[in-house]
Amino acid sequence: RSYIMDVFVKDSLLIATGLLKNYFSIDYGTTWAPLKDTNFSNNIINCFFSDSSALLSTNSGLYKFSYSTLNMSKLNNNLPNYYFYSFAKKGDTIYAGSDGHGIFVSFDNGNYWNPNYNGLNGLKIHAILIYENIIFAATDNGLYKSFDYGLNWVIASNSLNNIAIKSIVSYNFFIFISADGGIYKSIDGGSYWVPINTGLSCFQIKTLVINNDYLFANCNYSNSSVWKRSLSELTSIAETDFSNLNLYPNPATNILTLNLSQQQGLQKATVSIFDIQSKQMLQQSITEAQ
DSSP states (O other), rough: OOEEEEEEEEETTEOOOOOOOOEEEEEESOEEEEEEOOOOOEEEEEEESSSSSSEEEBTTTEEEEEEETOEEHHHHHHOOSSEEEEEETTTTTTEEEESSSSSEESSTTTSSSOOOOOTTTTEEEEEEEEEETTEEEETTTTTEEEETTTOOOOEOGGGTTOOOEEEEEEEETTEEEEETTEEEEEEESSSOOEETTTTTTBEEEEEEEEEEEEEEEEEEEEGGEEEEEHHHHOOOOOOOOOOTTTTEESSSSOOOEEEEETOOOSSSSEEEOOOOOOOEEEEEESEEEE
């Protein structure tokens, strides 16, 4: 017998990590076999299932488990022996977030890796989200974003600076994060955030998961509980008549005027202006029609 600490699942494939050995099953857990090239010192911290293989983060580096050969191989191509807590994939490009060493990127489905952490030095990457052409990194020191495939990173929102972000997920054009203080959502690409903590009694959320029509939130270890809220409720937007909104000149070069003086019922709003690359150029709060 072995003490199993965690199990990672993709369809019929299960990978289990224990104190003495790691195991896998390809028949929904009916039969099990030990993973080759692993031992007690290589407990699996995280697992990312790709198209042809699974990436296994261990306390001695990153390994690849091949679906075709059922064998393990250590990834040594420009990849140090770091802990990797988060992964994201788009096409053949895979992003791996490390513990205190930024993000590493592979453009060939995990064979060769390059460090891409300009702006993320010294930060633990809890989660990575690819949202359209923007890559988000949830760190211990705020939410960061990149517009150039992870080469350079900037703070996504000043309101989240110096706040530990534990998880980030998206649904349509909505983005949700868990941070110190609960759960927040954004509808403008991650620049402006509003709390959505109604009904929560735990505000230290470790993980967010979207399943069917619900957003699930897993509280931290000291208050182990799971909460859910309907996505249809979280993503509903009240219709507003903006027929009196006046924007000129259009197109504009250096000066753009937004006239809201005729807008009825406007008490509080935030105006954000982005360029064609989704880079925020301006954000201003408005407390009344002006």
